[in-house]
Amino acid sequence: MEPYSVKALEPTVASESFAATASVPAVRIRNLKKSYVLKSETVHALRGVSFDIPEGDFVAIMGPSGSGKSTLLNLLGCLDKPTSGNFFLGDDDVARMSDDELADIRSRRIGFVFQSYNLIQQYTVVENIQVPLYYQGRLGAAEHQRAVELACSVGLSERLDHRPMQLSGGQQQRVAIARSLMNDPYFMLADEATGNLDSVTTEEILSLFDRLNNEGRTIIMVTHEDEVAARAKRVIRLADGMLSSDRTNSEASREEARQRQRDHVLALAQRKD
Numbered sequence: 001m002e003p004y005s006v007k008a009l010e011p012t013v014a015s016e017s018f019a020a021t022a023s024v025p026a027v028r029i030r031n032l033k034k035s036y037v038l039k040s041e042t043v044h045a046l047r048g049v050s051f052d053i054p055e056g057d058f059v060a061i062m063g064p065s066g067s068g069k070s071t072l073l074n075l076l077g078c079l080d081k082p083t084s085g086n087f088f089l090g091d092d093d094v095a096r097m098s099d100d101e102l103a104d105i106r107s108r109r110i111g112f113v114f115q116s117y118n119l120i121q122q123y124t125v126v127e128n129i130q131v132p133l134y135y136q137g138r139l140g141a142a143e144h145q146r147a148v149e150l151a152c153s154v155g156l157s158e159r160l161d162h163r164p165m166q167l168s169g170g171q172q173q174r175v176a177i178a179r180s181l182m183n184d185p186y187f188m189l190a191d192e193a194t195g196n197l198d199s200v201t202t203e204e205i206l207s208l209f210d211r212l213n214n215e216g217r218t219i220i221m222v223t224h225e226d227e228v229a230a231r232a233k234r235v236i237r238l239a240d241g242m243l244s245s246d247r248t249n250s251e252a253s254r255e256e257a258r259q260r261q262r263d264h265v266l267a268l269a270q271r272k273d
């Protein structure tokens, strides 16, 4: 399901959700379970997961194939509903919501960043950044200005009228990141956001995440790569549908990871010279 394939919604104030929830954890999950009922069997993809993600956190979700990462991501992104348990976004229990309410939350309160960017090819950079608003029927001069500012803030001021085909992979992902911020979301949800990028561009995107997180953005990312997870403030690991560990990366270890990546990028540049 596409997060933006939602019906038109009433106009709202862009920044209300972000400002109003400063003291409430962005995400609270309690004993969250998700089972898929198939003809021959029931698959217990998540078997009771609990954790909090406070505002301003930067979390990497890891785990072996089949451990439930995508299932958890789909629940966090309001793309799917849990079988049981609670999932609070601010004060709202998402697990109890109707499909329409889920679609509303999805389009207004969650910023999605995908491995494959998911940009609209016919649209310019600025138009792509505005996409989350198209479904809400609010597109005035102020929204256009905000999209331009977001494009500039991710380093695309020279590319405002380019189309995705005319951009590099890293630039396309920066458009997607700017788009994810258009609604001032509760949190950014990144699914292998650097999975398609070379190490130089990965570093660009991770630096951008660092900056956004320093500015107060809550980031939740699924990754298979230890070096990407080492940049987060916290790493949650799943195994067999359960939380197997939840640990904090020290600031020192994060700085070491940044330095390793910078050294790596430098070594690549020198090899090219």
Ligand SMILES: Nc1ncnc2c1ncn2[C@@H]1O[C@H](COP(=O)(O)OP(=O)(O)OP(=O)(O)O)[C@@H](O)[C@H]1O
Binding pocket: 036, 038, 043, 044, 045, 063, 064, 065, 066, 067, 068, 069, 070, 071, 072
């Ligand atoms: N729609 C579905 N119907 C039935 N079973 C499913 C469905 N989606 C996932 N599963 C099962 O649930 C379990 C968890 O799957 P999930 O996709 O969440 O794993 P993952 O950690 O994302 O794995 P990967 O690293 O391979 O992407 C797996 O056993 C999977 O086969």
Ligand SMILES: [Mg+2]
Binding pocket: 069, 070, 071
């Ligand atoms: Mg997966």
